[in-house]
Amino acid sequence: MSRELTRLYRALAADTDERALPAPDRVRRGADRRARQRAAVGALAVAALVAGTAAGAQLVLAAGPDVDPAPATTTGSPSPSPTAVPPSPGRTTPPPSARTPHAPPSTSARPPAAGPTRIPDRAFFTLAAANDAGTGSTFGSGRVLPALCGATPGESGIVTRRARSLAFKLAGTPEGYLPDGSYRHTITVYRPGRADDALAELRRAVRDCPTRTGSDRGEGLTSTQRLLPDAGYGDESVLFEVRRPATDYEGAPTVKEVVRLVRAVRIGNVVTVLWELGWEGTSTPRSQLDSDSRRAVLAIRDWLR
Structure with missing residues (x-):
């Protein structure tokens, strides 16, 4: 063995001797604490996911027919134009622009014009x-x-x-x-x-x-x-x-x-x-x-x- 290698081994041994290894029960407690933290974080993530899903479902149900499903996208075709939103079932009166004007009364049912009743x-x-x-x-x-x-x-x-x-x-x-x-x-x-x-x-x-x-x-x-x-x-x-x-x-x-x-x-x-x-x-x-x-x-x- 060379002198340089012997010197390196001695330095490593000296440095290791100065650092005291933790006791086994301390190491076990640290591992248990980290495991509990990971479990808590996972549970919080699952709860958040469930709450977000429930809230989204409530929004969809409340929106009713005013919410259209997202249109399917065909590969290679341009993005579809937005779909017209149908009126809410609660609306019974169309907007003024959509109202049909009253048609003039039909003349087909009128009686024929009377002829002359006197001769001048x-x-x-x-x-x-x-x-x-x-x-x-x-x-x-x-x-x-x-x-x-x-x-x-x-x-x-x-x-x-x-x-x-x-x-x-x-x-x-x-x-x-x-x-x-x-x-x-x-x-x-x-x-x-x-x-x-x-x-x-x-x-x-x-x-x-x-x-x-x-x-x-x-x-x-x-x-x-x-x-x-x-x-x-x-x-x-x-x-x-x-x-x-x-x-x-x-x-x-x-x-x-x-x-x-x-x-x-x-x-x-x-x-x-x-x-x-x-x-x-x-x-x-x-x-x-x-x-x-x-x-x-x-x-x-x-x-x-």
Whole structure:
């Protein structure tokens, strides 16, 4: 053994001899104290963990549906946007911004607008200046159509009716001469859907009465009735003629036959009838009836606006 190694051993022995080792029971008490400290620290940690868990559960239960679970995160996708929080069950009134404004009342249940219940003078047309006979118009009750084998077309569903009589002269007839013809002019307002029925009834009545005995001016004469093609007046129209032999009063034997024209025109729920009655044996001039029918339609449309 070398001298240096011997010297080191001696120094170690001297240093060890100066430090007294603790007694065995002291060492055991220290170990027990450290064990108890570790056990106490562990128990405190467990208690804290249990208390924190219970408090978190109470918060979740108290929050109710206002607390959403954390959304699942998909690997590689961007972080999800925050989910809208539904309203609390205790809230019954939505915020002002979410309230739906009251819708206006529906108009589908409203009753249809009522039609006219009276017919003013302005609903009747005015003769052109060249056809004005200067006799004016006379309003009053009377027949609307010539007799058609006892049929009475257009007499149901009436709201109101008004009639007048007026005479006319042809353009070029000098002043002071007798009129060239006259009209029985009526305007009838029907309930909705009944005006077209009235014209259908009139067509049927003319077809069902091709001939009849007894004229509108007296008994004993046979007349014939027939429908004529017609279009371009109002919403629809019916035109028919009545032919019969002339009477002595009407110019026989110079005049052998008299022809009367009748036109009914529907404008919406209104029907106007121009029945040309002539004047002392004259027949109805078709061109004059056409012109006055157009004026009659325009007058009614202006009135109904």
